[in-house]
Amino acid sequence: MQNKVSVPVKLGRALKMKCPNCGKGDVYHKGKIPFFNAPPMYDACPECNYKFNREPGYYFGAAYASYALSVAEGIAAFVISWLLSPDLSALSLAFIVTGTVLFFSLWNFKLSRILWLIIFP
Numbered sequence: 001m002q003n004k005v006s007v008p009v010k011l012g013r014a015l016k017m018k019c020p021n022c023g024k025g026d027v028y029h030k031g032k033i034p035f036f037n038a039p040p041m042y043d044a045c046p047e048c049n050y051k052f053n054r055e056p057g058y059y060f061g062a063a064y065a066s067y068a069l070s071v072a073e074g075i076a077a078f079v080i081s082w083l084l085s086p087d088l089s090a091l092s093l094a095f096i097v098t099g100t101v102l103f104f105s106l107w108n109f110k111l112s113r114i115l116w117l118i119i120f121p
């Protein structure tokens with residue numbers, strides 16, 4: 001059963017990597033993630049039993065959310081770098097943007113799945 005809470009509250013829970021339904025349970029297991037593996041996700045919320053593990057392919061669409069996050073971060077990195085140092089070469093800006101997107105890639109992966117749960121409950 002899904003609780004009726006506003007979208008900003010759910011987004012706040014998503015940023016804390018908590019269950020979008022109750023805001024208490026973790027969505028992902030704590031601890032180290034094996035190299036080049038996806039972060040392990042609980043099948044259901046440990047607190048409210050809200051189901052995270054949906055049908056196969058459910059999270060395929062989360063790639064679009066991850067892409068949107070990456071583009072937003074890349075644009076933000078570009079604009080901030082360009083405003084702070086307008087004399088940077090195009091190659092330097094490309095490295096900064098690429099580095100920023102790579103730095104946030106794991107966070108984007110995790111957040112995009114929770115966003116997908118919020119968009120398509």
Ligand SMILES: [Zn+2]
Nearest residue numbers: 019022045048
């Ligand atoms: Zn929950």
